[in-house]
Amino acid sequence: MSTLTPAAPRESGQARFTSLAARATGPLRRGKSRMDPTRNNTAAGLAAWLLALLFAAPVMWMILTSFHSETDAATNPPSIAANLTLDAYREFFGETSGVSPWPALINSATASILSTVLVLVLAIPAAYALSIRPVKKWTDVMFFFLSTKMMPVVAAILPLYLFARTVGALDNIWFLILMYTSMNLPIAVWMMRSFLAEVPVEMLEAAQIDGAGLLLTLRKVVAPVAMPGIAATALICFIFSWNELLLARVLTGVVAGTAPVFLTGFVSGQGLFLAKVCAAAVVISLPVLFAGFAAQDKLVQGLSLGAVK
Amino acid sequence: MTTATARISRPGHHAAKPQRDTRSRERALAWARRAPLLPALIFLILVTQLPFVVTLIISFLNWNSLSPDKTAFAGVENYVTVLTDPDLRQAIFTTILLTVSVVLASLVVGLGLALLLDKKFIGRGLARTLLIAPFLVVPVAAALIWKHALLNPTYGLINGILTWLWSLFGSTTAPQLDLLSQAPMMAVIVSLVWQWTPFMMLILLAGLQSRPMDTVEAAQMDGATPWAIFRHLTLPHLRQYLELGGLLGAIYIVQNFDAVFTLTAGGLGTANLPYAIYQTFYFANEYGLASAAGVVVVIGTIIVATFALRTVFSLFKKEAAR
Numbered sequence: 001m002s003t004l005t006p007a008a009p010r011e012s013g014q015a016r017f018t019s020l021a022a023r024a025t026g027p028l029r030r031g032k033s034r035m036d037p038t039r040n041n042t043a044a045g046l047a048a049w050l051l052a053l054l055f056a057a058p059v060m061w062m063i064l065t066s067f068h069s070e071t072d073a074a075t076n077p078p079s080i081a082a083n084l085t086l087d088a089y090r091e092f093f094g095e096t097s098g099v100s101p102w103p104a105l106i107n108s109a110t111a112s113i114l115s116t117v118l119v120l121v122l123a124i125p126a127a128y129a130l131s132i133r134p135v136k137k138w139t140d141v142m143f144f145f146l147s148t149k150m151m152p153v154v155a156a157i158l159p160l161y162l163f164a165r166t167v168g169a170l171d172n173i174w175f176l177i178l179m180y181t182s183m184n185l186p187i188a189v190w191m192m193r194s195f196l197a198e199v200p201v202e203m204l205e206a207a208q209i210d211g212a213g214l215l216l217t218l219r220k221v222v223a224p225v226a227m228p229g230i231a232a233t234a235l236i237c238f239i240f241s242w243n244e245l246l247l248a249r250v251l252t253g254v255v256a257g258t259a260p261v262f263l264t265g266f267v268s269g270q271g272l273f274l275a276k277v278c279a280a281a282v283v284i285s286l287p288v289l290f291a292g293f294a295a296q297d298k299l300v301q302g303l304s305l306g307a308v309k
Numbered sequence: 310m311t312t313a314t315a316r317i318s319r320p321g322h323h324a325a326k327p328q329r330d331t332r333s334r335e336r337a338l339a340w341a342r343r344a345p346l347l348p349a350l351i352f353l354i355l356v357t358q359l360p361f362v363v364t365l366i367i368s369f370l371n372w373n374s375l376s377p378d379k380t381a382f383a384g385v386e387n388y389v390t391v392l393t394d395p396d397l398r399q400a401i402f403t404t405i406l407l408t409v410s411v412v413l414a415s416l417v418v419g420l421g422l423a424l425l426l427d428k429k430f431i432g433r434g435l436a437r438t439l440l441i442a443p444f445l446v447v448p449v450a451a452a453l454i455w456k457h458a459l460l461n462p463t464y465g466l467i468n469g470i471l472t473w474l475w476s477l478f479g480s481t482t483a484p485q486l487d488l489l490s491q492a493p494m495m496a497v498i499v500s501l502v503w504q505w506t507p508f509m510m511l512i513l514l515a516g517l518q519s520r521p522m523d524t525v526e527a528a529q530m531d532g533a534t535p536w537a538i539f540r541h542l543t544l545p546h547l548r549q550y551l552e553l554g555g556l557l558g559a560i561y562i563v564q565n566f567d568a569v570f571t572l573t574a575g576g577l578g579t580a581n582l583p584y585a586i587y588q589t590f591y592f593a594n595e596y597g598l599a600s601a602a603g604v605v606v607v608i609g610t611i612i613v614a615t616f617a618l619r620t621v622f623s624l625f626k627k628e629a630a631r
Contacts, residue, residue, distance in 0.1 A: 052437075078473070141346065150560055150610050152607065181356075185349060185353055245566060260567075281450035288447055289446070
């Protein structure tokens with residue numbers, strides 16, 4: 001044990017973060033087998049699979065129940081082998097009840113997509129000014145951005161609500177789009193900065209020496225390296241906007257209500273139909289599940305604000 | 310400044326040596342550098358900082374929108390109410406309890422999962438994908454599923470499984486839980502831990518996979534036990550990742566609204582500050598009081614954030630120094 005002085009790991013730990021960006025490998029690459037390659041792996045694998053199934057069970061149960069009839073859905077003990085049917089989905093899309101979820105889904109899509117576009121338009125130049133040609137005191141600016149994210153939404157929601165009411169912007173999707181833009185902008189700036197900082201200085205210098213102008217450098221050098229990061233940032237902003245409930249609940253209502261708002265009203269308004277609730281939950285979670293799995297590898301880096309690769 | 314010859318530099322390098330006659334050019338250059346940053350900065354100040362200043366002002370008013378003629382300056386009265394009213398005080402404690410327990414529990418479980426997933430086994434990629442799923446279900450939907458499909462006392466999955474297990478042994482008197490009414494706080498915590506563990510796992514897994522293996526191998530040569538390696542090598546290396554996960558988790562969990570709103574509607578002592586504030590202004594129309602509570606949340610967040618930011622800052626400085 002004498003070689004295990006605490007200094008050794010700490011030093012390498014520090015080196016980690018400085019060299020992270022230089023690494024070409026992703027965070028979730030299949031690592032070489034670690035420590036003891038032969039022993040314990042079966043046990044670890046079994047334990048991991050058991051826990052994975054346990055964690056996924058609620059999601060799988062939600063999906064299974066959504067394909068059950070209402071009578072099969074609400075049984076004790078659970079009816080796992082019951083007949084599958086699309087009734088709950090038909091019901092959710094309003095075939096019999098006449099309440100369509102489409103306006104809410106379209107509102108969610110509109111708010112999420114447009115606010116994501118706005119975020120990108122604002123965040124890409126900002127990230128450029130914070131990484132490739134950094135302004136003075138750029139770290140202070142970065143921390144200002146992060147601090148706005150730490151302020152709970154509830155601390156600003158009343159003035160926003162009063163403002164919207166005064167100017168007639170309540171229940172207006174455009175006001176919600178602005179709110180979502182401000183909600184995601186700080187994270188996007190942090191993420192984007194970390195992705196832009198990955199562009200090797202040598203490449204930028206080489207482009208400069210070759211006489212490439214700013215726009216050409218951005219298009220030919222920065223964009224190809226940063227594009228996957230920009231895509232991941234966009235997906236994460238989309239997910240956060242799609243998921244948001246509090247702002248949507250306070251600032252929208254009948255016309256501009258989003259899918260999460262629809263979902264909460266849907267349950268209290270129609271009593272409880274378990275299969276239908278599950279079908280609704282599946283439908284509104286699908287875009288996020290797709291986006292999340294698509295961005296899986298960049299998800300960690302994005303969500304940890306670029307501090308972890 | 311001519312964009313065609315835009316200078317490329319990195320933090321730590323001074324862009325240009327000022328010359329006598331170039332001061333105004335220098336200034337123009339500085340503004341050209343700032344320009345791309347300004348739209349985002351100005352937008353964020355307008356939309357987040359300005360409303361908070363208004364919240365701060367309203368917090369000193371006695372303002373109930375149902376009796377607008379009584380609106381008047383109230384001094385610190387609202388703050389005294391926030392700190393003495395049993396419900397609001399309860400909300401403060403609930404927020405702290407909820408945040409601390411969810412962050413710690415999901416960090417511990419996430420660490421366990423990350424350690425398992427760091428090993429090689431059959432179907433590891435699929436197991437990881439399954440484990441991420443809870444984080445990718447829309448929070449309101451997740452809360453609804455927990456409330457109705459899992460925890461419901463008469464037909465929820467958990468009691469259903471208990472009934473089924475007991476019936477295997479010929480018993481018809483399986484214990485039936487009713488977490489939502491008997492331990493509602495536990496219900497909220499469990500569902501949030503379920504949702505946040507994957508996030509912690511992902512960050513810690515990234516940390517584990519960036520671990521320098523040479524020291525681990527050297528330790529193994531020296532005959533160090535797996536526990537010693539974990540305690541003296543892995544854990545110190547993971548420290549920053551644990552702190553980062555804790556910080557980011559705390560930022561989101563302090564603000565949690567969806568789970569409290571959906572699972573218990575703030576009943577039975579589960580109302581956290583975001584929910585209590587929402588109720589105070591949305592249903593009770595007590596604008597002054599809600600604002601004061603909002604300011605209290607921000608003060609609390611600042612205290613936590615000052616400590617937490619130091620962590621991020623240390624990570625960040627190392628990166629900036631490269």
